[in-house]
Amino acid sequence: MELEMINLSKRFGKKEAVKCTNARLTPGIWGLLGANGAGKTTMMRMMAGILDPSNGQVTYCGKDIRNNSLYRSAFGFLPQEIQFSKDLAVIDYLNYVAALKNVPPKLTKTRIDNLLSILTLEDVRKKKIVKLSGGMKRRVGIAQAMLNDPSVLILDEPTAGLDPGERIRFRNFLSANSSEKIIILSTHIVSDLEDIADNVMIMKDGELNRTVSKNEYDDLEKLYISIFMEEINK
Amino acid sequence: MRLYAQEIKRILKSTRGKVVILLALIVPILMALLASEFNDANYLDTNGDIVSLHGRSAILFIKENSAEGNGKVTVDRLKDALLKYQSLYEEYGIDPLGNEYPLDLYWKEVQPIRPLLRMITQTYSTQKENIDLRNMSVDTLDSFYEDVKDRLIYAMESDQELQYPAIISKAQQMFQKVNIPFYVSHGYTRDAFDYIEFAILFLVILSVILAAPVFSERYSSGEDSVLRCTLFGRGQLVRITVLAELTIVTVMYFIGIGSHLLISDMMFGTDTLKESAQVLYTVYSLPNMNLLELQIVLALAGWLCCMAVTAMSLCISALLTESSTSMTLSLLIVILPTLLYSISGGANWLLALLPSASVGLSNNMLMSLVDLRFLILGDKAFWYPAILVCNAIVEFFLFVGITHLAYSRHQVTK
Numbered sequence: 001m002e003l004e005m006i007n008l009s010k011r012f013g014k015k016e017a018v019k020c021t022n023a024r025l026t027p028g029i030w031g032l033l034g035a036n037g038a039g040k041t042t043m044m045r046m047m048a049g050i051l052d053p054s055n056g057q058v059t060y061c062g063k064d065i066r067n068n069s070l071y072r073s074a075f076g077f078l079p080q081e082i083q084f085s086k087d088l089a090v091i092d093y094l095n096y097v098a099a100l101k102n103v104p105p106k107l108t109k110t111r112i113d114n115l116l117s118i119l120t121l122e123d124v125r126k127k128k129i130v131k132l133s134g135g136m137k138r139r140v141g142i143a144q145a146m147l148n149d150p151s152v153l154i155l156d157e158p159t160a161g162l163d164p165g166e167r168i169r170f171r172n173f174l175s176a177n178s179s180e181k182i183i184i185l186s187t188h189i190v191s192d193l194e195d196i197a198d199n200v201m202i203m204k205d206g207e208l209n210r211t212v213s214k215n216e217y218d219d220l221e222k223l224y225i226s227i228f229m230e231e232i233n234k
Numbered sequence: 235m236r237l238y239a240q241e242i243k244r245i246l247k248s249t250r251g252k253v254v255i256l257l258a259l260i261v262p263i264l265m266a267l268l269a270s271e272f273n274d275a276n277y278l279d280t281n282g283d284i285v286s287l288h289g290r291s292a293i294l295f296i297k298e299n300s301a302e303g304n305g306k307v308t309v310d311r312l313k314d315a316l317l318k319y320q321s322l323y324e325e326y327g328i329d330p331l332g333n334e335y336p337l338d339l340y341w342k343e344v345q346p347i348r349p350l351l352r353m354i355t356q357t358y359s360t361q362k363e364n365i366d367l368r369n370m371s372v373d374t375l376d377s378f379y380e381d382v383k384d385r386l387i388y389a390m391e392s393d394q395e396l397q398y399p400a401i402i403s404k405a406q407q408m409f410q411k412v413n414i415p416f417y418v419s420h421g422y423t424r425d426a427f428d429y430i431e432f433a434i435l436f437l438v439i440l441s442v443i444l445a446a447p448v449f450s451e452r453y454s455s456g457e458d459s460v461l462r463c464t465l466f467g468r469g470q471l472v473r474i475t476v477l478a479e480l481t482i483v484t485v486m487y488f489i490g491i492g493s494h495l496l497i498s499d500m501m502f503g504t505d506t507l508k509e510s511a512q513v514l515y516t517v518y519s520l521p522n523m524n525l526l527e528l529q530i531v532l533a534l535a536g537w538l539c540c541m542a543v544t545a546m547s548l549c550i551s552a553l554l555t556e557s558s559t560s561m562t563l564s565l566l567i568v569i570l571p572t573l574l575y576s577i578s579g580g581a582n583w584l585l586a587l588l589p590s591a592s593v594g595l596s597n598n599m600l601m602s603l604v605d606l607r608f609l610i611l612g613d614k615a616f617w618y619p620a621i622l623v624c625n626a627i628v629e630f631f632l633f634v635g636i637t638h639l640a641y642s643r644h645q646v647t648k
Binding site for chain 1: 464
């Protein structure tokens with residue numbers, strides 16, 4: 001199982017948000033690190049198949065992800081910003097997404113109960129999502145992404161809005177659920193990736209500047225800063 | 235089926251859905267009650283005092299005093315009505331149809347023959363001059379139904395918009411199919427029919443309110459990013475969403491218009507629905523229908539319009555990313571035919587091509603049916619109500635198709 005970006009680029013008018021990017025992702029946790037505006041979200045959207053690239057393609061197991069139902073049934077996505085229908089309760093929303101993901105009806109209840117338990121949302125299952133705190137809403141977003149037990153999980157700034165305790169729980173949750181999955185986690189916060197990311201792709205000005213594996217970095221923050229210092233020194 | 239059930243549940247659980255459905259249940263009923271409430275009748279009691287009746291009691295009083303005049307509009311009955319009018323005029327020296335005529339006599343003698351006298355007046359008056367019933371020979375009425383046909387041609391030839399040979403020929407063919415003799419069953423009023431159109435307009439507006447924000451709200455909230463990524467989040471989701479919206483709108487519409495008609499028919503009495511459309515409206519109207527059939531046609535045409543307008547609203551919603559813009563534009567298109575009709579002063583192709591062309595005030599389906607409205611294309615004449623119906627069907631499929639394309643191809647950039 002692999003997810004591959006081949007000569008992937010995206011242009012919005014004159015601005016090239018993502019420049020000719022190549023990467024091959026295998027199971028494990030992949031961090032995508034970059035400052036705000038580096039092109040992470042655009043890249044995530046192209047990987048999620050909701051934004052067509054200007055050039056190049058994203059393939060899953062060798063096939064273009066566009067109109068690829070195998071890929072769509074095998075992945076979960078948490079966008080950077082998500083608002084929920086103001087009239088739906090947590091359980092209604094998850095049931096709705098489960099139907100869209102074609103999770104078998106018999107499995108749906110078990111999956112939802114399990115996720116609500118892991119993400120400590122059991123007490124609010126019947127509460128309307130709009131009435132939840134920012135952190136809880138984020139967790140509902142994570143739950144919907146995980147509903148189909150995806151092989152590819154794309155999380156765009158998943159820890160935004162979470163308090164420190166929730167961040168730790170989330171990291172542990174990801175670590176525990178990462179086997180045989182490609183998890184791509186985009187963030188601009190270095191500590192979100194430390195210790196859990198098997199590989200970190202550092203993105204800068206729409207380009208993948210460097211990809212480092214866990215063995216190759218001792219101090220990710222130092223590495224990240226040095227990349228930006230190189231640019232300033234130039 | 236599971237997704238469809240979820241989508242229906244989603245609509246029914248939304249505040250907007252609840253409010254719209256509640257209004258669709260209540261307001262048409264109130265409109266039906268209002269339509270009957272506006273009926274008045276004055277009569278003299280045994281002491282000679284004027285008693286005023288309103289609402290259902292007025293309807294019952296009018297029906298009771300008109301019952302004698304109900305039945306087929308034969309030439310003999312028309313002649314009798316004319317003779318009676320002339321004798322009443324001669325006897326009292328006052329126009330029996332005028333306001334000064336004694337009330338007790340009016341209800342007893344004139345009310346039963348009033349629809350017949352109106353048909354005679356409509357048939358034998360010209361645009362310039364009203365027929366004087368006092369001096370009219372009863373023998374003229376021997377050829378009443380032939381004269382109605384001539385009156386139809388005269389009406390068309392006098393109208394600049396209708397004086398094309400193709401239109402006149404088409405209208406003549408249509409009138410040949412109208413059942414004669416006409417049938418009078420007094421009671422139902424034109425106002426009550428106007429209220430049916432108001433109810434349809436109201437239900438169409440509610441449909442727009444329900445459908446216009448559907449996709450644009452998903453775009454603007456970012457929810458679309460999640461839904462679009464799911465296995466059924468594109469083609470299937472748009473099809474199911476459209477189907478669910480149309481289901482809710484259809485159920486809502488038929489409950490709304492059904493309850494309106496039920497209340498209205500109960501108020502006026504179902505026996506009145508046997509009356510020919512030509513009796514209540516113009517004697518040379520073209521629809522071969524009684525009032526019950528007219529109600530059914532209006533309800534079905536209203537539903538088609540509702541479907542077309544809902545599809546249009548969903549289409550706009552799939553094309554725009556702001557729900558408020560989608561809502562405003564959709565509502566504007568609903569009221570546009572009324573504005574265009576009042577500006578242009580008549581039917582035209584531009585108006586007919588709008589999905590909401592058959593709802594509104596003067597431009598609505600009822601007026602299009604009972605007035606003489608035709609459009610010309612090349613050397614062919616087309617009956618305007620038929621154009622409206624065909625257009626609604628074509629546009630429904632067109633807008634559903636565009637909605638499908640627009641949503642499936644939408645790119646998440648925000």
